[in-house]
Amino acid sequence: MRLATFIYQEQEQIGAVTVKGSATQLIPIRQFGRFPGTMQELIEAGPTTWQELETALQQEALGLIPLAAVDLLAPIPRPRKNVMCLGLNYADHAAETRATLPEHLVVFTKSPTAVNSPYGDIPYDPAVSEKLDWEVELGVIIGRSGRQIAPENAMDHVFGYTVVDDISARDIQRQHKQYFLGKSLDGACPLGPWIVTAGDIADPHALTLRTRVNGVLKQEGTTADLVFDIPQAIAILSRGMTLEPGDIIATGTPAGVGFARTPPEFLQPGDVVECEVDRIGTIRNRVVNLKNEGTN
Numbered sequence: 001m002r003l004a005t006f007i008y009q010e011q012e013q014i015g016a017v018t019v020k021g022s023a024t025q026l027i028p029i030r031q032f033g034r035f036p037g038t039m040q041e042l043i044e045a046g047p048t049t050w051q052e053l054e055t056a057l058q059q060e061a062l063g064l065i066p067l068a069a070v071d072l073l074a075p076i077p078r079p080r081k082n083v084m085c086l087g088l089n090y091a092d093h094a095a096e097t098r099a100t101l102p103e104h105l106v107v108f109t110k111s112p113t114a115v116n117s118p119y120g121d122i123p124y125d126p127a128v129s130e131k132l133d134w135e136v137e138l139g140v141i142i143g144r145s146g147r148q149i150a151p152e153n154a155m156d157h158v159f160g161y162t163v164v165d166d167i168s169a170r171d172i173q174r175q176h177k178q179y180f181l182g183k184s185l186d187g188a189c190p191l192g193p194w195i196v197t198a199g200d201i202a203d204p205h206a207l208t209l210r211t212r213v214n215g216v217l218k219q220e221g222t223t224a225d226l227v228f229d230i231p232q233a234i235a236i237l238s239r240g241m242t243l244e245p246g247d248i249i250a251t252g253t254p255a256g257v258g259f260a261r262t263p264p265e266f267l268q269p270g271d272v273v274e275c276e277v278d279r280i281g282t283i284r285n286r287v288v289n290l291k292n293e294g295t296n
Contacts, residue, residue, distance in 0.1 A: 001054055003160070004194035005039050005077055006070040012077075014039050015065070016057050017194055024067040031063050032056050039076050039195070043143055043159050043245045050143075050159075050197070073117045074191040075162055076141070079248055082109035083189055084237060085137075085166060087179070089227045089252025096260040105228050105236045108179035110166070110189050110250075118192025118283040122167060124269050125290045128185065129169035132267040132287065135253035136211040136219050136275040138204065139164040140230055141195055142247040149238040154231035157243065160195040161204055163283050164250040165211075165275040170259045170266070191248075193281045201279055205229055209254060212274040213267070221254025 002017035004026060014037065015026035029035050029042075035053055036042045042049065087106035088094040094101050116122065124132060143159025167189065173182030183189075201207070204223060211219035228236070233251065237243060258265040267273065269289035276282040 001057065001197045001200065002194045003039065003042070003075065003197065004192070005073045005075050007073065008065055008070045012073065013037065014042060016053075017067070018064070025064040026067060026070060027057060028063055028065060029053065040080065040246045043141065046144070071117075072119060072193055074115050075195045076191070076246055076248065077115065077117075079112045079115060080246055081244070082111055083115070083164075083248045083250055084109055085179075085183065085250040086228065086233060086252040090221060090225050090254040091227060092221065092225070092255035093253055093257065094227075096255045096257070101227065105233060107237070108183060111180075111184035113186055114184045114189040116187040116190040116285065118163070118190060118285075120187065120190060120285060121288040122190070122267070122273070122285045123185070123187045123290050124267070124287050129172050129182075130266065131170040131259065132188075133168045133170050133258040134211050134213065134218065134267065134273050134275070135166035135168060135257055136209045136277070137164040137166050137250040137253050138207060138209065138223055138277055139191060140204075140234075140249040140251060142234075142243045142249070143198070143245055145242060145244050147238050147240075147242040149234055149243070151231040151235040154234035155198070157234060158198045158230070159245070160197040161201055161277075161280055162191055162195050162248075163193070163275055163277045163280050164248075165190045165273060165283060165285065166250055166253060168257075190275070190283050190285045192283050196280050207280075208278045210274075210276045211256065212276075213265075214272055218258070219254055219256030221256075223251070225254065226251060
């Protein structure tokens with residue numbers, strides 16, 4: 001299943017994405033009457049409900065809505081907890097930053113207020129940061145709660161996958177000697193365009209990731225090159241911390257980020273950033289100068 005959160009006729013709801021011919025449409029889940037109304041609630045409902053929904057979607061659906069008629073939101077518009085991010089989790093990215101390949105998982109987080117929609121504007125405020133950078137990542141959505149999860153059981157706890165752009169304010173990141181502030185600016189975590197459930201991606205370690213800025217390819221890598229793969233990451237994160245339904249793990253970015261280029265490159269107002277992960281989709285976000293938009 002591909003599951004999206006969207007606004008249609010001024011109402012927020014969730015739906016399943018379907019393609020009929022050349023038309024991409026949404027099946028509103030509310031029409032079935034017996035399923036939760038938000039993505040977070042649907043994930044929390046558990047595997048039996050997910051299977052019942054998949055069965056319902058295989059039947060003839062009514063009330064299809066063209067994708068072009070809705071405003072897509074992040075699949076989980078306001079996560080209950082910080083987005084967990086894995087740093088230096090591709091060897092080529094560690095190399096381009098001249099960092100030593102980590103022996104232990106590098107973990108930082110992004111505030112829930114950083115979450116942005118898949119096509120939402122990325123705010124640019126030169127009074128806050130002039131060095132916004134891009135990072136395409138595979139996002140993992142936890143579906144089942146667990147603590148001390150063994151690697152061999154870790155994939156049973158995955159609900160699905162999405163695309164993440166870990167927008168990073170490099171100047172703030174360096175000033176504060178840690179990642180949180182530089183990673184948590186409002187709008188600095190575009191997610192989407194939807195969640196592809198785990199059963200629809202046979203091997204999440206065989207996906208190509210790409211970033212384009214104004215149509216120019218900046219990043220291209222494969223999840224086969226993760227230093228700590230998804231089962232390892234889940235096992236490590238859950239050793240002393242309970243992972244819960246709806247938790248989001250951004251698994252790291254391959255080489256090609258802006259600050260490591262010669263000369264360094266940073267996003268400017270008017271730039272369009274596209275982050276793509278095979279078998280999931282593409283998110284597309286424009287950088288907007290808040291001062292020009294009349295925002296203090």
